[in-house]
Ligand SMILES: [Zn+2]
């Protein structure tokens with residue numbers, strides 16, 4: 179009930195937005211932040227009391243937490259935003275850029291007439307969390323800017339953290355990209371969002387009649403992965419919540435990546451025109467990674483929306499992921515070489531300077547049901563895990579992280595991870 183009230187309030191404030199001044203909306207958001215804390219304190223007094231004990235015990239430890247660890251206040255169902263912000267605020271190369279004030283309110287030429295710029299506002303949060311102050315911060319100005327950037331998403335009650343991530347990068351690209359609109363696919367964009375997160379996917383479609391292959395390349399800022407549900411009974415799949423059968427064991431991230439790069443027969447409704455046969459043919463499609471980004475974001479498709487069944491479900495089973503990840507098997511050279519068996523041929527390898535070894539540094543998790551769930555982010559700093567649950571930051575054991583329902587997993591090039599964790 180309280181949640182519903184908060185959401186209605188949230189919706190109402192957004193509806194009221196055009197008629198309100200910028201400052202009054204920000205004030206509203208700040209008030210809601212403290213109101214929510216009050217509501218919470220009524221609802222889970224016990225929880226709070228136990229947390230208080232933990233927090234008192236942790237107080238001394240907290241002062242030596244790595245710089246940059248700061249809780250973010252919930253402004254009314256905004257855990258989707260806080261969880262993604264925590265990952266972005268700790269993405270090596272990304273936060274450093276904003277902290278070095280290469281984009282900030284003083285120098286920004288791209289602020290709109292009402293002084294809105296998502297990149298500037300991200301820079302402001304960066305300065306706030308790396309200031310050394312540990313009091314939870316309210317990213318109200320950022321939320322307000324984002325509402326203006328993504329008006330279509332701002333009207334929903336519950337937001338998808340992944341959609342938020344995509345739209346924030348898009349918003350930063352818009353304010354940062356020098357060749358805006360000149361390169362529609364963003365493949366060569368040098369803005370900070372694309373420099374850090376942009377990779378390139380390769381798609382090979384092979385005609386099953388003649389073997390002719392056509393190849394296309396697509397830039398991406400993350401990779402969305404399906405969980406392998408082929409071993410589930412139809413009863414499981416039909417139900418809202420799906421768990422692996424006892425005998426199929428755990429699902430793993432590597433299995434998701436295998437599935438992603440496995441050749442897939444395209445359905446008869448997807449027949450593609452073969453240039454060689456000069457007609458529509460059955461074909462096989464295979465994905466691979468042409469170029470890896472500096473920061474690799476992997477999105478696990480836990481939410482399924484079926485227009486046919488007019489239903490949505492969440493796949494809430496467990497997914498095992500490695501802390502150190504070698505992406506070599508999923509790169510185009512490996513995939514294509516495997517497809518052609520022993521017929522080894524010269525492969526243009528222009529990405530040799532980018533290593534395929536990655537280390538995990540942030541995991542955005544989702545717990546609960548589809549429409550009433552909660553996002554929490556785990557950060558790995560100097561080989562220690564921290565739980566960022568809105569305003570609360572606590573040190574946690576890695577077993578807690580492994581047991582959570584990961585939704586977005588952020589890896590960074592191993593070299594960068596080592597460098598970032600040196601001091
Ligand atoms: Zn700006």
Ligand SMILES: [Zn+2]
Pocket residue numbers: 351352355364367368369370371372
């Ligand atoms: Zn860009």
Ligand SMILES: [Zn+2]
Pocket residue numbers: 385386387388389390452453454455456459
């Ligand atoms: Zn053909």
